[in-house]
Amino acid sequence: MAELQVSNTNNALVAGGRRDAQQADANGQEFLVFTLGAEEYGIDILKVQEIRGYDSVTRIANAPEFIKGVINLRGIIVPIVDMRIKFHLGRVEYDHQTVVIILNVAHRVVGMVVDGVSDVLTLTPDQIMPAPEFGATLTAEYLTGLGTVDGRMLILMDIEKLMTSKEMALMDSFAG
Numbered sequence: 001m002a003e004l005q006v007s008n009t010n011n012a013l014v015a016g017g018r019r020d021a022q023q024a025d026a027n028g029q030e031f032l033v034f035t036l037g038a039e040e041y042g043i044d045i046l047k048v049q050e051i052r053g054y055d056s057v058t059r060i061a062n063a064p065e066f067i068k069g070v071i072n073l074r075g076i077i078v079p080i081v082d083m084r085i086k087f088h089l090g091r092v093e094y095d096h097q098t099v100v101i102i103l104n105v106a107h108r109v110v111g112m113v114v115d116g117v118s119d120v121l122t123l124t125p126d127q128i129m130p131a132p133e134f135g136a137t138l139t140a141e142y143l144t145g146l147g148t149v150d151g152r153m154l155i156l157m158d159i160e161k162l163m164t165s166k167e168m169a170l171m172d173s174f175a176g
Contacts, residue, residue, distance in 0.1 A: 030122050032048050052099065100114075143158065
């Protein structure tokens with residue numbers, strides 16, 4: 001299992017052992033586990049570039065509410081999506097546990113705000129069940145399944161498919 005490490009140079013967390021994840025055990029896949037409200041979600045660790053504390057963003061006029069704005073990340077303009085707003089999870093508060101997961105999807109860099117990041121887990125195929133249909137909030141087309149480990153249920157997201165979907169309007173509008 002890879003560890004989350006703090007990078008002292010830019011106050012960011014990075015997924016340690018990420019290079020090893022590319023050669024992960026053929027029997028399992030590594031997921032970064034994060035929370036939104038009371039639920040735990042998992043995304044493919046290979047899509048994660050780094051994890052940062054939440055900083056202020058530059059708001060973009062006429063952007064959808066869930067797009068908080070953009071940040072300048074070492075010379076790259078990165079759109080920031082608040083997944084709590086996107087998934088209609090009620091009142092959004094930013095605190096010391098709020099983080100931004102910086103992703104590489106479709107050859108673009110995108111950030112997503114989540115309530116917190118807990119760990120990196122390796123799931124074997126027998127720990128992943130097919131995703132049920134949830135309805136309008138999060139359709140099954142953005143899910144790869146449901147993971148179970150040690151009595152925990154993880155909602156496994158296809159983050160690339162979600163971030164490149166037309167409803168997100170990220171790839172053409174903001175990412176350069």
